[in-house]
Amino acid sequence: EVQLVESGGGLVKPGGSLRLSCAASGFSFSSYSMTWVRQAPGKGLEWVASIFSSGQYIFYANSVKGRFTISRDNAKKSLFLQMNSLRAEDTALYYCAREGGYYEAPDYWGQGTQVTVSS
Amino acid sequence: QSVLTQAPSASGTPGQRVTISCSGSSSNIGDYYVYWYQQVPGTAPKLLIHRNNQRPSGVPDRISASKSGTSASLVISGLRSEDEADYYCAAWDDSLNGAVFGGGTRLTVL
Numbered sequence: 001e002v003q004l005v006e007s008g009g010g011l012v013k014p015g016g017s018l019r020l021s022c023a024a025s026g027f028s029f030s031s032y033s034m035t036w037v038r039q040a041p042g043k044g045l046e047w048v049a050s051i052f053s054s055g056q057y058i059f060y061a062n063s064v065k066g067r068f069t070i071s072r073d074n075a076k077k078s079l080f081l082q083m084n085s086l087r088a089e090d091t092a093l094y095y096c097a098r099e100g101g102y103y104e105a106p107d108y109w110g111q112g113t114q115v116t117v118s119s
Numbered sequence: 120q121s122v123l124t125q126a127p128s129a130s131g132t133p134g135q136r137v138t139i140s141c142s143g144s145s146s147n148i149g150d151y152y153v154y155w156y157q158q159v160p161g162t163a164p165k166l167l168i169h170r171n172n173q174r175p176s177g178v179p180d181r182i183s184a185s186k187s188g189t190s191a192s193l194v195i196s197g198l199r200s201e202d203e204a205d206y207y208c209a210a211w212d213d214s215l216n217g218a219v220f221g222g223g224t225r226l227t228v229l
Contacts, residue, residue: 035218044121045156045164045207047218059216100169105154105209105218107175109163 002026002108004096009113016086020113022079022096027108030054030074033099035106036081038092038115046092049081050099064090086117122147123208125221131198132229139193139224141208147219151211153191155184158205158223167206168193195226203228 008020020036036048049060049070058070069082079096094113097106124142131137141153153171156164166175168184171191181196195202208221 037218037220044223045209045220047220050217061215061217095163099218100152100154103211103213104152104170105211107154107166107169109165111163 002098004098004108004110006094006096006110006113009094009115011116011118012086013119014087014117016117017082017084018086018115020081020083020094020096020115022110024077024079024096024098027098029077033102033104034072034079035097035099036070036079037095037097037106037109038090039095039112040089040092043092048094051079052102083115086115088117091115091117121222122212122215122219123210123221125206125208125224127222128225128227130227130229131195133198133200135198136194136196137198137226139195139206139208139226141191141193141221143189143191143210143219145189146214147189147210147212148186148191149189150213153184153186154209155191155193156207156209157202158207160205164207198228200228202226 003025005023033052035050051070067085071080096110098108100107155168158164171186172184184193205223207223212219
């Protein structure tokens with residue numbers, strides 16, 4: 001069974017940093033592209049960043065480019081999102097998700113970790 | 120403003136058939152697979168359809184989907200109260216180099 005478990009969320013002041021983690025199990029992690037998707041309170045889904053299976057390609061949404069860094073450790077079956085210079089508009093539930101294939105949307109999703117940016 | 124366009128709401132009575140549409144462009148739906156998700160408020164999105172019209176195991180066959188050109192549709196037949204949820208479409212977009220989502224359609228079972 002595919003499982004994705006996020007951690008690392010919390011309350012942080014504007015300008016602060018957080019590092020999200022996602023522990024994967026139940027599939028061959030190193031064979032899949034992975035992605036972070038966020039959902040602000042009462043809003044829809046917004047893609048944040050994607051990383052290909054070996055990390056050979058990385059893509060970011062314009063809204064986070066230059067502030068967020070996606071990375072992965074295939075040996076530890078883990079995905080990360082380093083978030084710097086956080087803004088109030090980054091407040092959201094952050095989901096770790098597996099992509100269905102190269103250049104495809106996500107198929108399996110974690111339960112999410114809440115990030116709140118407030119003074 | 121979402122890249123993929125969905126109507127904000129839809130409704131139907133139990134047993135009815137409901138169609139949820141998703142409109143995009145050549146840089147997303149036109150060239151890439153469409154995915155559909157169901158999200159019950161307070162829970163994570165659940166995959167309903169992948170690769171345009173493929174149902175994962177466990178999704179009932181009263182759920183179907185299709186794609187034509189730069190648009191896609193999700194059809195729920197034999198509507199049930201437990202179908203009440205938000206539904207999202209998604210696809211890769213090669214001008215943004217990332218996944219794009221519709222704004223979501225809230226389905227109400229009357």
